[in-house]
Amino acid sequence: MKAMVLNQIYSLQEKQNPLELVDLPDPTPKEKEILVRVLTCGVCHTELDEIEGRTPPSRFPLVLGHQIVGRVEKAGSRAMKFRSGDRVGIGWIGSACGKCRFCLEGNENLCPEFKATGRDINGGYAQYTTVQEEFAYAIPGIFSNLEAAPLLCAGAIGYRSLRLTGMEGGKNLGLIGFGASAHLVIQLAKHKYPNSKIFVFARTERERNFAKELGAFWAGDIGDDSPEKLEYAIDTTPAWKPIVEGMKNLEKGGRLVINAIRKEEIDKESLLKLDYAQHLWQEKEIKSVANVARNDVGEFLQLAAKIPLRPEVQEFRLEEANQALLELKQKKIRGAKVLRID
Ligand SMILES: [Zn+2]
């Protein structure tokens, strides 16, 4: 099969084409796995973190990609959940032990044996991949192969973030940063909590206008004072300053959820501005969200089909994966980038 592989960690300043197009043997599904012919695979910021070593892969060479839509080609001898020809999705959670306390509580994302698709096991920048059947999801028919891909990461983690805020209808929600995940969260929140106001904090005019088009009650810059206090906020930025600014805008007893796999060191001194009285006193909370459990992906896909969510996508061929990644690095973003593989 054709695959775009990563052979080592690179700095994207020095190496613009980190992935190499190679021929690999087709993978064989183990007993409880399915072999999936990949149709599309989303391109995520996390891939940049993997390539540059901030979220280092656990093996090389590695096939990246964790927003996979494909068709079941073949099932392992003890895999019963899908039939050949079924359309399935695979997300960041590739496997977990299934026995530990976290797994039993439905938080497999916190399992000590958690393995990530496209980081610890081969992902979807290839013509075929395998996955344990329990970690694949049926894709609702309403979505095209291109549309479904970004739902599997940005959408699912947005869903978990919204869930972890503990949000109740009628109260205010702030979205700090307005990228791939937040533009889906706003649609989710509007659907689930039609009486709530959503306040968006974004750096560019373009993002703020987009937020208003999608129904934001108000949109301002990252450091702006919110016109009303926020009971809940979700931060999707890679920086620290937006956290401090977000806590300032939080209502008493409010909760800010950080949806980011890492925070840059570069503006860490912003944290020194975190003032107990202004930012934390009065029972304000900060909580992080660590990617997704299977329930989040499954529940989110059903909800997304009901709304229905419409992700904006920009299409690339498998061979153009390096270009898609470079554009992501350079923040040339027009909707979610998705590889079409056929
Ligand atoms: Zn992702």
Ligand SMILES: [Zn+2]
């Ligand atoms: Zn476990």
